[in-house]
Amino acid sequence: MKELKWYYPKTLADAEILVQQKNVLPHGGGTGLLLRNLTGVDGLIELYQLPLKGIKRSGNIIKIGSLCTYADVVLEMRKIKPDHILEKCLRHSANTPLRNRITVGGSIAMFPPWSDLIGALIVLNARVSLIGENPGDFPIERYIKDKILRQNTMFTVVKFSLADWHSAHYREVRTSSDMPIFNHTVLLKITEGRIVESRLITVGTATKYTRLTKVEEYLNGLQINSIDGTEIEKRVSLKFTGSRIDDPAYTSIKAGIELGRMIQQMVRS
Amino acid sequence: MRGNFTVNGKKCQFEFQADERLLISLRNNGYTEVKNGCMEGECGACLILLDGKPVNSCQVFTASAVGKDIKTVKGIGSLHQPHVIQEAFVEAGAVQCGFCTPGMVLATYSLLQNNPNPTEAEIKSALDGNLCRCTGYVKIIEAVKLAAERLQVNGGYHE
Numbered sequence: 180m181k182e183l184k185w186y187y188p189k190t191l192a193d194a195e196i197l198v199q200q201k202n203v204l205p206h207g208g209g210t211g212l213l214l215r216n217l218t219g220v221d222g223l224i225e226l227y228q229l230p231l232k233g234i235k236r237s238g239n240i241i242k243i244g245s246l247c248t249y250a251d252v253v254l255e256m257r258k259i260k261p262d263h264i265l266e267k268c269l270r271h272s273a274n275t276p277l278r279n280r281i282t283v284g285g286s287i288a289m290f291p292p293w294s295d296l297i298g299a300l301i302v303l304n305a306r307v308s309l310i311g312e313n314p315g316d317f318p319i320e321r322y323i324k325d326k327i328l329r330q331n332t333m334f335t336v337v338k339f340s341l342a343d344w345h346s347a348h349y350r351e352v353r354t355s356s357d358m359p360i361f362n363h364t365v366l367l368k369i370t371e372g373r374i375v376e377s378r379l380i381t382v383g384t385a386t387k388y389t390r391l392t393k394v395e396e397y398l399n400g401l402q403i404n405s406i407d408g409t410e411i412e413k414r415v416s417l418k419f420t421g422s423r424i425d426d427p428a429y430t431s432i433k434a435g436i437e438l439g440r441m442i443q444q445m446v447r448s
Numbered sequence: 449m450r451g452n453f454t455v456n457g458k459k460c461q462f463e464f465q466a467d468e469r470l471l472i473s474l475r476n477n478g479y480t481e482v483k484n485g486c487m488e489g490e491c492g493a494c495l496i497l498l499d500g501k502p503v504n505s506c507q508v509f510t511a512s513a514v515g516k517d518i519k520t521v522k523g524i525g526s527l528h529q530p531h532v533i534q535e536a537f538v539e540a541g542a543v544q545c546g547f548c549t550p551g552m553v554l555a556t557y558s559l560l561q562n563n564p565n566p567t568e569a570e571i572k573s574a575l576d577g578n579l580c581r582c583t584g585y586v587k588i589i590e591a592v593k594l595a596a597e598r599l600q601v602n603g604g605y606h607e
Contacts (some may be wrong), residue, residue, distance in 0.1 A: 227512070274576045
């Protein structure tokens with residue numbers, strides 16, 4: 180059996196050449212590659228010497244390096260904008276030692292069904308910068324849906340704009356450090372007591388994630404004191420599958436109820 | 449494969465398989481104070497400090513840690529010169545079987561370096577990656593508080 184080969188590039192240019200090799204994957208220190216079978220993988224590119232760490236603010240644009248860990252994101256976003264949705268999503272994700280290893284890059288590239296990160300990045304309309312076979316700047320939704328775009332590339336930075344959102348994140352878990360069966364991320368823009376824009380997403384559905392467009396249509400233009408939780412529940416119809424789901428129908432009902440509660444709590448506070 | 453590491457302040461070289469985990473490499477090279485609990489990153493028994501940050505060594509490829517600084521529980525104190533935290537764990541009765549203790553001690557060490565006077569909620573949060581099947585955690589939390597108190601009296605870590 181061919182032995183796995185490790186590469187230690189010192190520059191992004193070197194990494195870009197390596198990532199275009201067949202059966203060679205980038206490794207940023209996260210846990211995703213440890214979970215998967217490495218059969219068919221000939222080499223791993225260890226990225227830690229590359230300038231891919233750090234979170235920078237340039238005006239209203241935030242850029243997060245792909246090697247940033249969840250712990251890095253929580254710490255830095257707390258300084259930039261306390262209670263930002265990314266901090267809310269990641270601060271209870273996994274546990275303390277795992278948050279010191281799970282990287283933004285790995286999470287986006289692998290997009291596991293329990294991801295606490297992807298939902299937030301989608302509703303933030305984040306963009307990813309890629310190097311390799313398909314270099315360029317792409318909306319994150321395109322990156323995660325397009326297998327061909329992802330082939331033989333690695334992403335260096337994810338960016339999004341800072342805006343004044345009311346935000347909330349809900350994780351359906353059995354214990355505090357459990358991987359969520361699903362999670363909701365909600366962004367609301369409220370002006371003079373009225374919702375002027377809403378962005379809602381559920382991650383962990385049968386299609387990996389679902390934008391809650393019917394709920395968004397209901398909420399947009401609504402006065403916050405006339406939000407009816409049952410009207411929200413009625414508009415949630417999600418499909419769940421997989422071994423972690425005991426009863427897909429029950430999970431869908433629960434998802435609707437929790438979303439309704441979450442939004443009512445958001446506007447009350 | 450071969451790689452250089454710094455473990456508990458000493459430079460050393462390990463030979464390891466390309467897909468080997470740091471936990472296994474450490475144990476194979478005599479650092480058996482790093483315990484093998486779950487191999488899934490859930491229990492924290494294998495916790496070490498990697499470049500100063502607490503990580504589960506079972507979730508690290510050894511090849512990914514080449515050149516880095518590793519601290520195990522033996523790196524913070526010894527049988528004859530225990531660290532304040534190690535003493536606190538013993539005095540508070542926070543050790544039963546002892547299997548989780550190395551990880552708990554290092555998680556505490558990391559917490560108190562960054563937050564010398566943590567609240568109970570902050571203690572629970574910092575130790576959320578360390579499971580104990582024996583104690584029910586009450587004594588462990590008391591031990592952390594005792595260590596924090598003593599470290600403040602002694603003026604913190606001296607390294």
